[in-house]
Amino acid sequence: MRIKQTFLRLAAALLLAHLAMAARAAELPAAFTDALRQAGIPLDHVAVVVQPLDAATALVSHNADAAMNPASVMKLVTSYAALHQLGPRFSWPTEVWADGPVRDGVLEGDLIVKGYGDPSLTLERVWLLQRELRAHGIRHIRGNLLLDTSHFELPPLDPGAFDGEPLALYNAAPGALVANFNATTLRLKPEGDSLQIVPEIALPGVTMRAEVVLTSAAGCNGWKETVTPAIPDPTRRELVLSGQYPRGCGEQALSLNLFEPAATFDFIFRGLWAESGGTLAGQTLPGMAPASPPLLRVESPPLTDALTSLNKYSNNLMTRNLFLTLGAARFGPPATLDKGHRAVRATLDAQGIATDKLVLENGAGLSRIERISARSLSQLLQAAYASPLFSEFESALPIVAIDGTLKRRFNGSPLVGNAHLKTGTLRDVSALAGYVYSARGRRIAFVMLVNHEHAKRALDAQQQLLEWVWHDLPAAVAPQP
Structure with missing residues (x-):
């Protein structure tokens, strides 16, 4: 009898959970859920909050309290904290x-x-x-x-620890003295049967060797994927390029994260x-x-210029330096990661933004462990909108199909020019958060986070949901008085 009762209670609990999930899913537009289904992304791996900024409650709230990896959308958190703690005129x-x-x-x-x-x-x-x-x-x-x-x-810091790509610019380490985003730019020039490597800035003591086959392949798109840079021996300053290079590409520039910041400076x-x-x-x-x-x-x-660069082009090094600066400004130098964590959390707490699901590593989203809930991000977007610094915050975000990381996204959609959104992409993560301007002239805070092995397939679902918000947002959602 006890076993039967336990089984019935478990079945009832599972049924209630299923009904609750179905009820939440019912709030989502069919075109969106269909797109997720076709992408092989289960709804319980997606978090969404759609909040009209003239309404008291969210239009859609699905998985809003789940702790999710936001990838580079975490830059919104660091940017918001910086505007409120340092002010728009702050400079380094x-x-x-x-x-x-x-x-x-x-x-x-x-x-x-x-x-x-x-x-x-x-x-x-x-x-x-x-x-x-x-x-x-x-x-x-x-x-x-x-x-x-x-x-x-x-x-x-090991620049290759994140994904095994230590020479990629997005993995450049932060530093108190960083020049040119820690980028070393090389000019690649086909000459005869070989590829010449010419640094834009002299690199005395650095050896460069090209083991590259010049090909007659048509077109030049994707050449960076066919050339592999490597430093075979970390104790020696020797760069080796291997792979293939289309002769028709002519001269091209390749920027790499070759040295630690002080050496690059x-x-x-x-x-x-x-x-x-x-x-x-x-x-x-x-x-x-x-x-x-x-x-x-x-x-x-000023800080506003830095926020534009780091958000529109998702610059990790700039964000990591800003995150450390927040710690030093609030708790005194030297800047440490722990001070950065505490400074950001203190600002969010003071503004009434939930931090119970917040996990910070570097504030840039270049992390496997950073977490935040969609509800917290929506609260942050609402707080930013109510702030006198809203214009500075919003203008730093990419504009759909116009600039930054969204320049080539959603072209031909009614969204063009009608949304400021921060993008976030990692392996198994696809995220968008920001503001949509609807066809009815309303401003909507939008958050969508996907954490799943098929996250890269979520682009159509993102567009379906965004267009629904822009186009079909029910007029019945009551605005605040």
Whole structure:
């Protein structure tokens, strides 16, 4: 009898769970659920919240409290925290000291550079920094180049740990002193029967070898997939390119994450300095900035510019540096990952955004362990909309079929130009979150997270749901008074 009662209770519980799932699924449009079914993605691996911003309750809430991997949609969390904690005008400094007298254009001592995590120190901005040095009378440096990276305190990071692609730019490690997004750009040039590798910035001490077969294949699309870069021996600075390269491609650029940030900064600084006729006689060494005021201090563009770059183009390094900056700004330097975690969580808690399902690793979504619920993301989108900084937050997001990571998505759809959405893609993850402007002129917060081995097949389902939100959103959803 007890066994029978237990079985009946279990059957009843399963039936209730099934009915509850069916009730939730009934809220979803048929075209959307059909697309998921065709993609082989079960509904319990999908979370959706559709919230009209003029209504008191969500139109659709499915699996809203499930802890899901959002991939790069996590950048919304870091961006929101940064706007509220740092403010839109925040900028990162880079400071320079001359440790010695300057006579007749010669610095008789060391040049010291301290970084504070500026993620937008491009080649052009390094060149401008050097131009200011020359304006201070420095043309030649007889001492060493000392790099102070003490503003960040990070454990050893393996750039290949995430997916075995250590040379991919999206795996570039964060750093207090990062130049050009840690990218080393190589020009590939077919000459005769071989492929020549020419770095854009001189790389003294680095050997480059091409073991590439030149082919007569028509077209040039996909050439990067046929060329494989590798550093066979981590103890040696030797890059080997193997594979095939279509001769018809002509000259192409290949940007790689070859070195740790301080080494890349060194190559770029020395290369640009030499190009302008300067000399630097000494070595590049770790150093500490003096307590005296710097010779010069250059500021990055404002935070709003950084948010546009990191969201529209999903720049992981910029987001990771911003995440660390939040920790240092709130709890004092040096910046650590733990301080970044606590700073983001504190901001969300203060704004009433649920953090019970939040798991942070680097704030960029380049992670297998980061988690958040669709409900929390929807709350964040609603809080951002109610904020005086909403314009800055929304304008940083890709516009459907117009720019950023959505430039080639949903073309020919009525969504074109009518949604600002952050994308997120990893193996087994496909995510979208942001704002849709409906045909009825309403603004809708939209969150859709897919965690499943077939997540890459979710694109049609995403479009079906987005178009339903834009097109067929029931007018009966009551707006708030």
